[in-house]
Amino acid sequence: MLIDEAKIKITAGRGGNGIVAFDKIKMSLGPTGGRGGNGGSVIFVGVEDVFALNKFRHKKIYLAPNGQDGRNNRSDGPAGKDLILSVPIGTVIHDLITQKDQEITEIGQEILIAKGGIGGRGNFYFRSANNTSPKKYEEGKPGKKLELKLELRLIADIGLIGLPSAGKSSLLNELTAAHAKVGEYHFTTLEPNLGAMGKIILADIPGLIEGAFQGKGLGIKFLRHIQRTKTLIHCLSLESNNLWHNYQTIRQELEKYNPELIKKKELILLTKSDLLKKDELHKKIKELRKKLKNSQKILTVSIYDWEALEELQSIIKNNNHSLVLKSK
Ligand SMILES: Nc1nc2c(ncn2[C@@H]2O[C@H](COP(=O)(O)OP(=O)(O)OP(=O)(O)O)[C@@H](O)[C@H]2O)c(=O)[nH]1
Ligand SMILES: [Mg+2]
Numbered sequence: 001m002l003i004d005e006a007k008i009k010i011t012a013g014r015g016g017n018g019i020v021a022f023d024k025i026k027m028s029l030g031p032t033g034g035r036g037g038n039g040g041s042v043i044f045v046g047v048e049d050v051f052a053l054n055k056f057r058h059k060k061i062y063l064a065p066n067g068q069d070g071r072n073n074r075s076d077g078p079a080g081k082d083l084i085l086s087v088p089i090g091t092v093i094h095d096l097i098t099q100k101d102q103e104i105t106e107i108g109q110e111i112l113i114a115k116g117g118i119g120g121r122g123n124f125y126f127r128s129a130n131n132t133s134p135k136k137y138e139e140g141k142p143g144k145k146l147e148l149k150l151e152l153r154l155i156a157d158i159g160l161i162g163l164p165s166a167g168k169s170s171l172l173n174e175l176t177a178a179h180a181k182v183g184e185y186h187f188t189t190l191e192p193n194l195g196a197m198g199k200i201i202l203a204d205i206p207g208l209i210e211g212a213f214q215g216k217g218l219g220i221k222f223l224r225h226i227q228r229t230k231t232l233i234h235c236l237s238l239e240s241n242n243l244w245h246n247y248q249t250i251r252q253e254l255e256k257y258n259p260e261l262i263k264k265k266e267l268i269l270l271t272k273s274d275l276l277k278k279d280e281l282h283k284k285i286k287e288l289r290k291k292l293k294n295s296q297k298i299l300t301v302s303i304y305d306w307e308a309l310e311e312l313q314s315i316i317k318n319n320n321h322s323l324v325l326k327s328k
């Protein structure tokens with residue numbers, strides 16, 4: 001199961017206290033109390049593994065270790081170790097109190113999200129000409145505490161969308177080395193699948209239906225994964241006798257979710273062309289073209305038609321020079 005959203009609480013470590021100490025042999029040599037170590041910080045780091053949010057499903061509270069108190073002989077207490085939490089690239093870290101968002105977009109990228117508290121100074125640091133035996137020290141400061149929502153927005157170049165059973169997963173499997181589950185029944189795909197065509201990442205999004213926006217079917221929560229794609233491949237099964245209606249159904253759900261989605265570059269892909277005779281196919285394309293703006297690109301494909309699959313692959317490649325992932 002792909003966990004793409006998690007709420008967690010994190011607390012950075014507290015700084016250790018400074019201490020009061022004096023040279024034991026000769027009191028007159030003065031103060032020697034060291035500084036407390038800094039508390040550990042909480043740091044997020046980007047990784048390729050899209051399942052990296054799964055660990056937050058059960059464990060919700062994360063504490064970085066505290067710094068230790070200062071030591072005698074002017075020694076500082078050891079600092080608390082930073083707590084490193086790995087999250088998939090494409091994770092938005094949302095601060096639930098300040099509403100501020102930060103994003104992890106690259107593998108290895110680090111974001112210091114909660115800084116550990118500073119250790120307090122020991123009495124060694126308070127010595128002066130007037131006071132050669134100070135008993136003053138500072139307490140360590142608390143680490144930052146945050147409530148966060150982590151939200152994964154897959155970084156795919158291309159999103160495959162459409163009604164259930166339009167053939168999205170079958171296509172993903174043909175175009176990439178993915179092994180997405182394919183089934184005759186609706187809603188075979190319950191979570192987005194990813195596949196790579198060279199450096200181009202394709203996301204197969206679970207089927208949408210009319211009313212998905214209100215939670216019908218699997219709802220629209222997976223649409224967040226195509227917010228960053230530049231191109232959508234809208235799959236329409238040629239089994240249907242009303243392609244235009246099917247097309248509009250999906251477009252409306254996209255628009256209700258985010259009007260920006262329907263401004264994305266779109267390729268209309270008529271799937272399962274092997275099920276129709278040539279004249280039937282042409283009739284359906286003609287009908288659809290009448291309703292669409294002329295500029296709209298329509299392509300037909302079947303998973304049993306190698307030529308069409310190759311053409312689709314080359315169109316995707318040629319249209320995606322600017323979409324190639326930086327981190328790949
Ligand atoms: N004849 C024919 N059948 C196809 C083709 N592509 C997919 N199918 C069949 O259509 C059915 C649905 O395919 P899927 O790939 O699971 O469809 P999907 O769009 O991923 O469906 P959901 O995950 O439920 O949204 C399966 O029985 C496939 O074998 C095709 O090109 N030709
Ligand atoms: Mg599917």
